[in-house]
Amino acid sequence: MSFLTLEHVSKIYVSGSTSFKALDDVSFSLENGQFVVILGPSGAGKTTLLNLLGGMDDVSMGKIILDQQEVSSFDKKRLTLYRRNDIGFVFQFYNLMPNLTALENVELATEICFNAKDPSTSLKDVGLKDRLSYFPSQLSGGEQQRVSIARAIAKNPKILLCDEPTGALDYLTGKNILSLLYDISKNQHKLVIVVTHNQALKEMADQVIHIKNGQIKNIVVNSSPRPISEIEW
Amino acid sequence: MVMKAHSKIIFRLFKKHLARFFTLIALFIVSIGFMFGVMEIQNKLNIALNENYQVQNVPDLYIKSKRPTGFSYDELSYFEKTYQNHIRKLFSYETKIDDDVIRIYSLDMHDNDIDRIKLLSGRLPTSNNEVLVERKTNKMKGYALNEKITLNNQEYEVVGILFNPMINNKEEEVSFQYEDEYLKNVIYMQNENFFITNDLYITFENRSLFNAFSRDYEQEIDAQKEMLYNQIGKDNIEVLTLYENFGFYSLFSYGEKISLLGIIFLIFFSLVTLLVLDSTMTRLLDEERGQIACLKTLGYSSFKIIFKYLLFVGIASFLGGIFSLLVGFSLTYIVYNAFDLQYDLPRMSLEINYGMFFMIFGMILISSLLVIFITSLKLTKLKPILLLTPKAPKKGKKVILERIPIIWNHLSFKYKSTFRNVLLFKSRFIMTVITILGSSVLIFAGLGLLDCATHIENGMSLITISIALVIFSAALCALVIYNLTNINVSERTREIATLMVLGYKNHEVTGYIFREIYIMSFIGAILGLPMGVLFIDFVFYLIDFGTLQDIQWTTYVFTPLITMLFSFLSTLFLYKKIVKTDMNASLKILE
Secondary structure (H helix, E strand, O other): OOOEEEEEEEEEEEEOOEEEEEEEEEEEEEOOOOEEEEEOOOOOOHHHHHHHHOOOOOOOEEEEEEOOEEHHHOOHHHHHHHHHHOEEEEOOOOOOOOOOOHHHHHHHHHOOOOOOOOHHHHHHHOOOOOOOOOOHHHOOHHHHHHHHHHHHHHOOOOEEEEEOOOOOOOHHHHHHHHHHHHHHHHHOOOEEEEEEOOHHHHHHOOEEEEEEOOEEEEEEEOOOOOOHHHOOO | OOOOHHHHHHHHHHHHOHHHHHHHHHHHHHHHHHHHHHHHHHHHHHHHHHHHHHHOOOOOEEEEEOOOOOOOHHHHHHHHHHHOOOEEEEEEEEEEEOOEEEEEEEEOOOOOOOOOOEEEEEOOOOOOOEEEEEOOOOOOOOOOOOOEEEEOOEEEEEEEEEEOOOOOOOOOOEOOOOOOOEEEEEEEEEOOOOOOOOEEEEOOOOHHHOOOOOHHHHHHHHHHHHHHHHHHOOOOEEEEEOOOOHHHHHHHHHHHHHHHHHHHHHHHHHHHHHHHHHHHHHHHHHHOHHHHHHHHHOOOOHHHHHHHHHHHHHHHHHHHHHHHHHHHHHHHHHHHHHHHHHHOOOOOOOOOOHHHHHHHHHHHHHHHHHHHHHHHHHHHOOOHHHHHOOOOOOOOOOOHHHHOHHHHOOOOHHHHHHHHHHHHOHHHHHHHHHHHHHHHHHHHHHHHHHHHHOOOOOOHHHHHHHHHHHHHHHHHHHHHHHHHHHHHHHHOHHHHHHHHHOOOOHHHHHHHHHHHHHHHHHHHHHHHHHHHHHHHHHHHHHHOOOOHHHOOHHHHHHHHHHHHHHHHHHHHHHHHHHHOOOHHHHHHOOO
16 A cells, blocks of 8 residues: 555535535555655645645545545544644745744744654754754745754654745745755655646656646656756746 | 725725724723713712702801800800801810710701701700710711710710711811810700800801812902901911811812822823724734735825724724713712712712813824824835735844743743743733733722622622722723734734644644733733732722721732633633634735
C-alpha cells in the first residue's frame, strides 16, 4: 500500500440551494520521500485538495489514507491532532506570529507535538542559525519563509504541504526556497507536496499532478527530475 | 425608491458593523447615564432642601441668650418689633442622664408655624407629662414610643418621634453646655407660659430668597446678623445662621461633595468612553481601508468619505443619549432615596435638568466626533496604494520583563507570548486596566455598602443602591472587556488561524487570546482593592454611614472574583467566534 492514497475523493460546497463541486472524483497515490507538484490554474481546486490533505476541511465523498490511517473518517478533534502531529504547512504569506521571535515561532509548533525535533536545529537546517532571536518584522521575506519551513519540519510531520510557497518572493529567493524544500524531501525522506500555478516547476518534481475544474487531467511521473538551479522561468 | 449608490454604502456600513453599533450605543447609555445621574443628585437635593425650608418653615436665624435668665423684656420687645410674628420662642437647657448629654426644648407645640414639627410616628402630647423625642440616628440614641423618661424626679412618656431639620443628623451635635461632649438625645416638651425664653427662631419674610443657600441669601443673613449684634451686643446674644446649623447645611454640603465626586466620575467615564470609542472605530476603519481607497480613487472628497463614520458615531450617541436619560434618572432616584433615609426628604422632583444633560451629552458627542474625525482624516490623507495594502501588524519586540531573567526564564512559553502582547499594546493595556480598576472600585463600593446596609434596620433602600452600583459597574466592565476582546479577535484572525493549522485545540487557541484579557483583568481587579478602600472611605464620610470595619472579608474576596467572573463571561461570548474562524480564508489571502 502507498504512503498516501486518495480514492475517489470529492468535495462539494453547499450554500443555500446551490452547490459547487470543488473536487470531482480525485484518485492518486504518492510515496514517502517524493517531491510532488500539484499544478493548475486558479480555481482549479488545488487549494481545496491541499485543505483536505492537511485536515483543514473534511471530504464529501471518497477516502484519504495516510500511512494506514483513514484521515477522511476523522472527526474534528481527530483532525486537530492530525494537523498537530502529522502535517507541516508552508503558506504563501508565511503566517508567523509577529510577536514571537524566529525560535519562538518554531517552538510554538513543537511544544504541542509529541515527536518534535529541536527547534534551533531546524532553524540551523534552513540556514537561519544567526537569526534565532529575530522577530518576523526584522527578517526578509525569504527568511520569514525559511522560519515557516523550519516550523513545519521541526514538527517532524509525515507530509509537508506547501501552498504557493514562493508566491510572495522574488525570483532568486523563490528558487532558494524550492531547492530547500526539495532537499528536505530527499535528505529527510519526507513527502513534500507543493501547490503552484507555475508550470516551470513541473520539471523538478518526481511526480506532477495536473488538475483543472476539480478533476485530475493527468499525472506525470518524472523519472529524471532537473535540479531547480537549472530551471528558468 | 432607488437609493443612490453612496447612500447604500452608508446604509451597509450600519448593517455590516451592527454589533459594533450596538456596543457603542450601550457605551453611551452607561457612560452618559452614569455621569448625568451623579451630576443630577445635587440639583435634586437642592430642590428638596428648598422644599424642606418652605414646608417646615425652617428659621433663618437662631438667637441664643447668653444670660442664664434668658432674654430681657427689652430685648424681647425689640425682636417682636423687628420681626413681628416671624418668631418662635423656646426655652432650652441640657442635662445628663446616666452620663448621656440630653437637650430639652420646651416650646408651644400648638403655635407650630416656625420649624414645624414633623412627626415620624406617634402623636402630639396632650398632657404635660407626655413628650416628643428626636429619632434614633447613627449619633442619637433615641427612645422607643411609650418609653418612660425620668427627668428631675418626674416621669414623662414618649408619645411621638419627630425629625427636626435643625438637629444635626450627620456629624455629632455639639453640646452647648458641656464642653467637648455631644448630644445623645433631644426631648421636646409642651410649654405655654414662658417664664424664661432663652432661644428664638426667626424666619425671614421673603422665603424665596433662600434658594439653596444663594448669594443673595448669604448677603441678607450677614446683614441681619450684624444689625442684631449692633443693637443688642455680642455679650448678650449669639446669632446662629443656617450656615452654622450643620443639621440643615450638611444636606447642601453633601450635595456639593457629590458633585465633586461626580466630576471624578465625569473624568473617568469620559476617558473610558473616548478610549473605547477610539479603539473600536480605529479597528472599524482598518476594515474599511479597501473601501476608502476605492472611493478615493473614484474622486470622492475626504469629507464625504469621513461623513458616514461621523454619522455612525453620531447616531449611536444620539440613541445612547436618549436611553441614558432614563438610566441616569433612575440612578439619581436610587441615591436620592438613600439620602431620604437620613434626612426624610420630600418626594423627588420628577423634573429633568435638561441643561445639565445636554451639557454632558454635548461634551461627549463633540469629543467623540472630534476623535473619529481626526482618526478617519488621517486615513483618508494616506495615498490609495497604501490603503490597499493591509496595515502592517505591530512589530514584535522584547518587552521590559525580558530584562529580568529570574522572572522571564521561569515563565512558560505561552505566558511569554502573552506578556509580550500585553506589554506591547500599551494603550490597550492602560485602557483595559483603568476600566477594570474603575469598575472593581465601584463593585467594591457596592458590596461594602451592602455589608453596612445589612447591619441597619431599614437599610432596604440602601441595599438597592449597592446592588445597582454593582450591576452598573459590572456592566461597564463586561462591555469594555467584550469590546476589547472583540477587537483583539478581529485584529488577530490570522494568528488564530495559524494556531488552528498548527493543531492547537479550541481551548488552547482561545486561551492564547483570553489569557491576555484575564491578566489585564487580574491587574485591574487587584489594584481596584486599595483604590476601592480609599473610595468607600470617602463615600462613608459623604453619606455618614458605615465604617471600613463594617466591611466583611467576603467583600475583599468577592470584588476581584466578580470582576474576573464578568471578564470571563464576556470572553465566553467570543469563544464561538474564535473557534469558527475560517483557517483557509484567513491564511491564504492578504486580508
